[in-house]
Amino acid sequence: MQSQERLRLVVRGAVQGVGFRPFVYRLAVELRVRGWVANSAGGVIIEVEGQADQLEVFRNRLERERPPNSSIYSLEEVHLDPVGYPDFQIATSTSGLKTTIILPDIATCPDCLAEVFDPANRRFRYPFTNCTNCGPRFSIILSLPYDRPNTTMRAFEMCEACRAEYEDPADRRFHAQPNACPKCGPSLQAWDRTGKPLASGEAGLQAVEQCLRAGQIAAVKGLGGFLLMLDARNQEAVDRLRRFKNREEKPFALMYGSPVEIAADLEVSGAERRLLGSPASPIVLLGRKRESAIAPGVAPGNPYLAAMLPYTPLHHLLLRDLAFPLVATSGNLKDEPICTDEGEAIDRLGSLADIFLVHNRPIARPVDDSVARIMHGREAILRRARGYAPLPVPAGCQLPTILALGGHLKSTVALSVSDQIFVSQHLGDLETEEALENFRHTSRDLVSLYDAEPEVIACDMHPSYLSTQEANKSGLRVLPVQHHYAHVLACMAEYALEPPVLGISWDGTGFGPDGTIWGGEFLEIQQQGFHRLAHLRPFRLPGGEAAVKEPRRSALGLLWEIHGGDLFVTPGSARCAPLEAFSGRELDLLKTALTRQINCPITSSAGRLFDAVASLVGIRQITSFEGQAAMELEFCASSADTDRLYPFCLIEPDERQPSWRLDWEGIVTGILSDLQHGVTRAVIGRSFHNTLCAMMRDTARKSGHSRVVLSGGCFQNRLLTETAIRVLTDDGFQVYWHQRIPPNDGGLAVGQLMAAAREIG
Numbered sequence: 117m118q119s120q121e122r123l124r125l126v127v128r129g130a131v132q133g134v135g136f137r138p139f140v141y142r143l144a145v146e147l148r149v150r151g152w153v154a155n156s157a158g159g160v161i162i163e164v165e166g167q168a169d170q171l172e173v174f175r176n177r178l179e180r181e182r183p184p185n186s187s188i189y190s191l192e193e194v195h196l197d198p199v200g201y202p203d204f205q206i207a208t209s210t211s212g213l214k215t216t217i218i219l220p221d222i223a224t225c226p227d228c229l230a231e232v233f234d235p236a237n238r239r240f241r242y243p244f245t246n247c248t249n250c251g252p253r254f255s256i257i258l259s260l261p262y263d264r265p266n267t268t269m270r271a272f273e274m275c276e277a278c279r280a281e282y283e284d285p286a287d288r289r290f291h292a293q294p295n296a297c298p299k300c301g302p303s304l305q306a307w308d309r310t311g312k313p314l315a316s317g318e319a320g321l322q323a324v325e326q327c328l329r330a331g332q333i334a335a336v337k338g339l340g341g342f343l344l345m346l347d348a349r350n351q352e353a354v355d356r357l358r359r360f361k362n363r364e365e366k367p368f369a370l371m372y373g374s375p376v377e378i379a380a381d382l383e384v385s386g387a388e389r390r391l392l393g394s395p396a397s398p399i400v401l402l403g404r405k406r407e408s409a410i411a412p413g414v415a416p417g418n419p420y421l422a423a424m425l426p427y428t429p430l431h432h433l434l435l436r437d438l439a440f441p442l443v444a445t446s447g448n449l450k451d452e453p454i455c456t457d458e459g460e461a462i463d464r465l466g467s468l469a470d471i472f473l474v475h476n477r478p479i480a481r482p483v484d485d486s487v488a489r490i491m492h493g494r495e496a497i498l499r500r501a502r503g504y505a506p507l508p509v510p511a512g513c514q515l516p517t518i519l520a521l522g523g524h525l526k527s528t529v530a531l532s533v534s535d536q537i538f539v540s541q542h543l544g545d546l547e548t549e550e551a552l553e554n555f556r557h558t559s560r561d562l563v564s565l566y567d568a569e570p571e572v573i574a575c576d577m578h579p580s581y582l583s584t585q586e587a588n589k590s591g592l593r594v595l596p597v598q599h600h601y602a603h604v605l606a607c608m609a610e611y612a613l614e615p616p617v618l619g620i621s622w623d624g625t626g627f628g629p630d631g632t633i634w635g636g637e638f639l640e641i642q643q644q645g646f647h648r649l650a651h652l653r654p655f656r657l658p659g660g661e662a663a664v665k666e667p668r669r670s671a672l673g674l675l676w677e678i679h680g681g682d683l684f685v686t687p688g689s690a691r692c693a694p695l696e697a698f699s700g701r702e703l704d705l706l707k708t709a710l711t712r713q714i715n716c717p718i719t720s721s722a723g724r725l726f727d728a729v730a731s732l733v734g735i736r737q738i739t740s741f742e743g744q745a746a747m748e749l750e751f752c753a754s755s756a757d758t759d760r761l762y763p764f765c766l767i768e769p770d771e772r773q774p775s776w777r778l779d780w781e782g783i784v785t786g787i788l789s790d791l792q793h794g795v796t797r798a799v800i801g802r803s804f805h806n807t808l809c810a811m812m813r814d815t816a817r818k819s820g821h822s823r824v825v826l827s828g829g830c831f832q833n834r835l836l837t838e839t840a841i842r843v844l845t846d847d848g849f850q851v852y853w854h855q856r857i858p859p860n861d862g863g864l865a866v867g868q869l870m871a872a873a874r875e876i877g
């Protein structure tokens with residue numbers, strides 16, 4: 117018999133006062149699931165308990181069979197621990213402070229789509245068609261309350277027909293703030309690369325489509341910013357785009373016209389299909405089918421492709437007219453925010469794009485496309501922006517007003533207002549002045565939208581993160597929070613978990629209070645703070661920061677730890693891939709650096725261990741984007757099916773080392789021996805993943821905790837996450853992993869905020 121699960125669904129949309137709760141009640145009773153449904157200020161909340169397949173049916177039928185006048189703008193699902201509800205009830209509505217929820221941008225609904233392609237409709241081929249069930253929200257709001265004069269639609273006066281719809285309670289466009297039509301709403305223009313108008317409206321759209329058919333590159337103003345679009349089958353155009361974006365190998369996202377077209381090129385499960393077509397319409401990572409027509413340069417050497425469906429009428433028109441998939445990547449240079457303004461786009465993208473497709477509805481703030489993946493059957497958001505931001509995470513209790521500034525990479529900021537945590541859209545890495553300016557602007561924007569006065573600022577402990585420096589300039593009380601502790605608290609917040617739990621916090625880099633670089637941590641989360649129970653055995657990173665881009669340096673660090681100076685003379689290691697990747701002169705310098713410990717910081721980073729293994733097996737020595745080596749190792753390992761393990765041990769704490777250490781030496785020697793015996797990379801990679809998960813299980817056993825929380829960038833790796841869940845669950849542990857908040861540094865702000873709330877509680 118299957119075990120019981122609890123699913124919480126937060127449904128936002130036209131679901132209040134349309135018979136939604138009685139419908140939910142009848143469905144729950146019919147399917148014999150237990151729990152409750154209630155109205156709240158933040159939407160309809162449903163909790164159901166039952167077997168996994170019952171819950172799946174409930175969830176699907178909820179969407180399919182909802183009352184005729186209802187519609188769902190967003191449906192957030194979170195899997196929680198069962199609490200043993202005896203029956204199903206319609207609960208009295210939850211009260212609490214009425215915090216205004218700003219909705220995210222919602223993908224075009226089927227009704228609007230039908231109108232756009234209906235020649236008899238007055239909105240036939242109108243790219244800005246929307247209704248109360250779909251269209252722009254977060255990307256057009258200037259201030260609350262959400263009324264047209266407070267949006268970027270304020271410059272457009274509704275025509276008589278639109279006004280009538282807007283004022284008719286029976287109409288689908290009743291109080292649809294961005295309501296518009298060809299007569300009164302925003303319009304398109306095609307521009308050349310100098311900003312000279314070429315054609316307007318339908319003719320402009322046709323001109324751009326002509327360019328795309330001819331293999332040219334278009335900069336298209338969309339919902340939250342400009343996208344660079346081009347024929348995804350055209351290798352030459354893809355090469356041009358790569359040179360311009362200074363992006364050698366990082367995969368580009370694709371936009372396909374329909375789910376059927378995606379399924380022709382890519383492997384799509386039922387859960388993935390649902391995710392692709394959800395109101396959020398994120399980019400989803402999908403396995404490639406061999407016979408795809410996509411140019412190899414879109415995702416070189418990558419067995420996965422990142423795909424999404426059109427999410428505005430404009431994108432639907434383009435994709436349907438063209439009938440081939442487009443590369444759709446954000447219009448920016450590396451580490452700069454996505455372009456939102458026409459003039460700026462001409463300046464920044466004019467040397468690449470052959471044509472611009474612009475419109476006159478201003479974008480209030482940059483919002484990138486979101487990225488999500490299915491992990492162990494559940495949605496996991498890896499980049500939280502369009503379609504999700506700024507939906508809150510419910511805190512479950514009143515919080516002091518805190519602003520948390522996040523980390524350095526994949527930056528986001530978070531703000532608590534009463535019992536909700538509002539998380540900003542993904543802002544990217546704080547590597548450029550433009551990115552930093554966008555970060556500052558977003559922090560101010562979030563605070564002013566909710567009219568909040570933060571009492572405290574939370575940030576990372578790293579003194580040189582720009583976000584930390586911003587916190588210190590604020591003049592408010594600053595609470596620095598340890599990086600890996602914040603990761604775990606972010607995941608705990610998703611499940612409303614109370615301590616104690618064991619947190620496994622694995623990523624590339626985070627500031628450790630002992631002056632070393634942490635990243636392979638096992639933290640016991642206590643009522644106040646945490647205890648570092650265990651970590652990966654530390655090793656040196658020759659060249660420090662340089663090791664992030666060069667996995668071969670991490671490999672050298674491991675070998676140095678095992679062999680010391682002999683590593684450079686042992687004949688057996690002469691055929692070792694990381695050693696061969698350096699010149700003799702470089703090796704001399706590295707030997708000196710390691711011997712004298714010059715710029716060779718100590719790390720317990722799991723991310724660097726992945727890099728080192730990718731280097732040892734010859735998958736990658738130098739990377740061109742963050743996490744590339746680990747990603748390639750994951751993909752390679754996913755193709756093997758084995759339960760093999762490498763030998764490993766846990767080293768007991770002593771006076772000098774107060775934490776358990778997970779020793780990887782047996783893994784390294786095992787891999788070197790496997791390589792000599794011709795074992796495939798896939799089998800080696802898979803055995804490596806298996807061993808890490810066995811290490812997690814043994815450490816969890818030692819901890820005495822029954823609940824294990826997985827967080828940190830390493831858990832974007834599906835093979836690692838799913839294997840860890842399986843191994844730990846089989847051993848009787850309750851396992852928690854990220855769902856609505858990213859496991860990577862995009863989740864730090866939420867965790868920092870929770871840490872600060874505990875501290876000032």
Ligand code: ZN
Pocket residue numbers: 224225226227228229246247248249250251
């Ligand atoms: Zn609609």
Ligand code: ZN
Pocket residue numbers: 274275276277278279296297298299300301
């Ligand atoms: Zn109109």
Ligand code: FE
Pocket residue numbers: 599603623624625626828829860861
């Ligand atoms: Fe991290």
